[in-house]
Amino acid sequence: xxxxxxxxxxxxxxxxxxxxxxxxxxxxxxxxxxxxxxxxxxxxxxxxxxxxxxxxxxxxxxxxxxxxxxxxxxxxxxxxxxxxxxxxxxxxxxxxxxxxxxxxxxxxxxxxxxxxxxxxxxxxxxxxxxxxxxxxxxxxxxxxxxxxxxxxxxxxxxxxxxxxxxxxx
Amino acid sequence: xxxxxxxxxxxxxxxxxxxxxxxxxxxxxxxxxxxxxxxxxxxxxxxxxxxxxxxx
Numbered sequence: 396x397x398x399x400x401x402x403x404x405x406x407x408x409x410x411x412x413x414x415x416x417x418x419x420x421x422x423x424x425x426x427x428x429x430x431x432x433x434x435x436x437x438x439x440x441x442x443x444x445x446x447x448x449x450x451x452x453x454x455x456x457x458x459x460x461x462x463x464x465x466x467x468x469x470x471x472x473x474x475x476x477x478x479x480x481x482x483x484x485x486x487x488x489x490x491x492x493x494x495x496x497x498x499x500x501x502x503x504x505x506x507x508x509x510x511x512x513x514x515x516x517x518x519x520x521x522x523x524x525x526x527x528x529x530x531x532x533x534x535x536x537x538x539x540x541x542x543x544x545x546x547x548x549x550x551x552x553x554x555x556x557x558x559x560x561x562x563x564x
Numbered sequence: 565x566x567x568x569x570x571x572x573x574x575x576x577x578x579x580x581x582x583x584x585x586x587x588x589x590x591x592x593x594x595x596x597x598x599x600x601x602x603x604x605x606x607x608x609x610x611x612x613x614x615x616x617x618x619x620x
Contacts, residue, residue: 420594430594499588
C-alpha cells in the first residue's frame with residue numbers, strides 16, 4: 396500500500412489528478428479487524444477534460460511508472476488498484492473530507508469512517524451492510540452521526556430501513 | 565455462564581484485539597487472505613478428490 400500511496404502522490408504532483416482518497420475495504424480496515432478484499436479502490440478527481448475516457452491520463456501515468464493494467468485494475472505492488480472518478484455529491488464529499496494519514500512515512504488520503512458507511516449505505520449489498528455493522532461495532536461511527544449524514548445525502552430512508560433490519564434489539 | 569459461552573466470549577475479546585493492530589499490519593493480513601481467497605475460488609480446488617478416513 397506504500398507504493399500505492401507514493402504513486403497517488405506523484406499523480407497529484409504531476410497534475411494528473413486533482414485529488415484522491417482510498418475507500419472500500421482497505422480503508423475500512425483502519426477501524427476494524429482485517430477483512431478479505433481483492434483490490435484497493437481509489438476515488439479520484441480528474442482535471443476537467445473533454446476526453447471520453449477520463450481515466451486515460453491515469454493509466455498512461457501508471458504505465459510510465461511501470462504499472463500496467465490487469466483486467467479492470469492496475470497492479471501496484473501487492474495491490475490491484477481500481478480508480479473510480481467521483482460520480483456524485485456523496486463521493487465528492489467523501490474525497491474532499493478524507494483524512495490524510497501517515498502510511499509508513501508516506502501521506503495517504505483515506506475516506507473517513509462516516510463517509511465509508513454512507514457510501515456503503517448508498518450501494519446496499521450484503522457486504523456493504525456488513526461494513527456498516529463492523530464500523531458501528533468498532534465505535535468508529537454512531538447511529539446519530541449516520542442519521543445526520545444520511546439525511547444530508549438523501550439516504551435517510553435507506554438508513555431507517557437499515558436500522559429496522561439490523562439494529563432492532 | 566457455561567463453558568461454551570465463556571469460550572465464545574474469550575474468542576470475541578481476542579477478535580477485538582485484532583482490530584487494534586496497526587493499519588499496515590491489517591492490510592498485510594488482507595493480502596494473505598486475498599491469496600487464500602483466490603486459491604479457494606479457483607476451479608482446481610473444487611475438483612480435488614475428497615479425502616478418505618483410514619480404515620481402522
